[in-house]
Every structure is written in structure tokens, then in C-alpha cells.
Amino acid sequence: MSLELSAFLILLAISVAVPTILFLLLRSSLNDLLRHTLRLQAGVTFYLRSFLLVLYLAALSAAIGTSFDLKPDSRFMEYVWKGAEGVSSTLEKTLWFVAIYMVLITVLVATLKVKDDE
Amino acid sequence: MTNERYLIVSYFVCAALSIALGLLAYLYLRRPFAGLADAAPGRSLPTMLKRLFPCGFVLPALLGFVTVSYRSCDRTTYTEIVASRGYLIEKNQEQISSILLYILAAVVFWNLVALLILRFAHDGGDGPKARQLDR
Numbered sequence: 052m053s054l055e056l057s058a059f060l061i062l063l064a065i066s067v068a069v070p071t072i073l074f075l076l077l078r079s080s081l082n083d084l085l086r087h088t089l090r091l092q093a094g095v096t097f098y099l100r101s102f103l104l105v106l107y108l109a110a111l112s113a114a115i116g117t118s119f120d121l122k123p124d125s126r127f128m129e130y131v132w133k134g135a136e137g138v139s140s141t142l143e144k145t146l147w148f149v150a151i152y153m154v155l156i157t158v159l160v161a162t163l164k165v166k167d168d169e
Numbered sequence: 170m171t172n173e174r175y176l177i178v179s180y181f182v183c184a185a186l187s188i189a190l191g192l193l194a195y196l197y198l199r200r201p202f203a204g205l206a207d208a209a210p211g212r213s214l215p216t217m218l219k220r221l222f223p224c225g226f227v228l229p230a231l232l233g234f235v236t237v238s239y240r241s242c243d244r245t246t247y248t249e250i251v252a253s254r255g256y257l258i259e260k261n262q263e264q265i266s267s268i269l270l271y272i273l274a275a276v277v278f279w280n281l282v283a284l285l286i287l288r289f290a291h292d293g294g295d296g297p298k299a300r301q302l303d304r
Contacts, residue, residue, distance in 0.1 A: 093204020108273040116266030120255040159284050
């Protein structure tokens with residue numbers, strides 16, 4: 052297997068692992084929060100599935116967009132740096148979209164809770 | 170395989186992939202969204218939302234695919250574009266990345282729509298849809 056392909060596959064594995072870990076960490080509390088806020092089960096399922104999609108799409112979009120088209124005489128560390136660049140953009144994009152999603156969930160909880168309290 | 174042949178094949182494979190990914194995202198969210206859409210006020214709005222939902226994933230995915238241009242500052246002619254296989258692969262990666270990003274934007278958009286549905290369904294008072302929510 053060429054060095055380019057190995058580096059790309061490692062980056063791809065990291066970009067699948069990061070959203071998986073994030074989702075597993077947040078799933079139960081997000082589920083509880085949505086259950087307490089929404090009275091519609093379909094809404095809970097929709098927002099949980101959306102969260103999973105947001106995480107994977109953001110991470111994979113950044114990882115696949117990273118090109119390992121280096122010169123043929125490139126050294127090992129050049130591939131590592133390129134991989135680190137890919138991980139950086141994967142984490143950046145994932146965190147940005149998690150932030151957007153969290154703002155959305157906060158607005159959802161705030162609007163529906165206010166209505167309930169009234 | 171020549172670079173030109175690779176370009177033709179990869180272009181149409183990416184186009185098909187964009188439709189397939191859009192459809193996959195739609196299928197994954199279809200059922201819970203249908204449940205949500207039923208809670209929307211009015212008679213025609215739920216139907217309209219459910220019909221728009223697949224378009225709301227497939228069209229952004231296609232848009233993500235077509236927004237990537239093969240022409241760039243240093244490669245303006247067709248011959249320059251097909252000269253390097255690495256460049257063609259890079260463009261394919263860019264296309265897939267863009268497809269995923271546009272689907273992601275669509276997911277966020279439909280989340281906002283769902284928020285509005287829930288908000289107005291909440292305001293619904295004693296109607297049949299409000300009772301459906303209170304089950």
C-alpha cells in the first residue's frame with residue numbers, strides 16, 4: 052500500500068472515530084434533554100439522527116477534502132504533516148457544526164420551555 | 170485508463186454519488202420527519218413539507234457537486250486539466266467534500282424547519298394535532 056493511501060486511510064479512520072466518540076458521549080444526555088422538551092417522539096428521533104448526520108458529514112467532508120498529492124520524493128514526515136492538517140480541518144469543521152447544532156438545540160429548548168412555563 | 174477516460178467516468182460516478190448520498194440522508198430522516206410534519210398546522214402544509222423533504226436533500230447534494238469547477242488559475246484549458254491524474258483525483262475529493270457539506274447545510278436547514286413546526290404545533294392549543302402531541 053502506498054504511503055499516500057495509508058495516510059488518507061488513517062485520516063479517514065480518525066474522522067470516523069471523532070464523531071463516533073462525540074456521539075457516544077453526548078447521546079444519552081441529549082436524548083434525555085429532548086425527551087423532556089419535546090412531547091413528540093418523532094421529534095426526539097429526528098434531532099438525534101440529525102446530530103449523528105451533522106457529526107459524520109462535517110468530519111468526513113473535511114477529511115475527504117484533504118489531498119495527499121505530494122511530490123513523489125516526499126519524506127515520511129511530510130505525509131504526517133499533511134495528515135495533521137487534515138485532522139486539524141476535521142476537528143475544526145466538526146466543532147463548528149457541533150456549536151451550530153448546540154445553538155439550535157438551545158433555541159429549541161428555550162422556545163418550547165418558555166411556552167410550557169407560560 | 171487514460172486521464173480523459175478517468176475524468177469522464179469519475180465525473181458521472183460523482184454525480185451519481187451525490188444523488189445517492191442525498192437520498193441516503195433523506196431516507197435516514199424520512200420517518201421521524203414525517204411524524205414531525207404531521208404535527209404541522211393546516212391540512213396542506215404537512216403534505217407539502219413531506220413532498221419537499223426529498224428535494225431538500227437531493228438538490229443541495231447535486232448543487233454541492235456542480236459547484237466544484239475543474240478550471241483553476243493555473244489550469245484553464247481542457248488539455249491542462251486532463252494532463253495530471255493527481256489534479257483530477259484532487260477535484261473528485263473536492264466534489265465529494267462539497268457534496269457532504271451541502272447535505273450538512275440541508276440537515277441544519279431542516280432542523281430549523283422542524284423547530285418552527287414544533288413551535289407552532291406547541292401553539293396549537295386544543296386541536297387534534299395538539300392532542301396528538303400530548304399523547
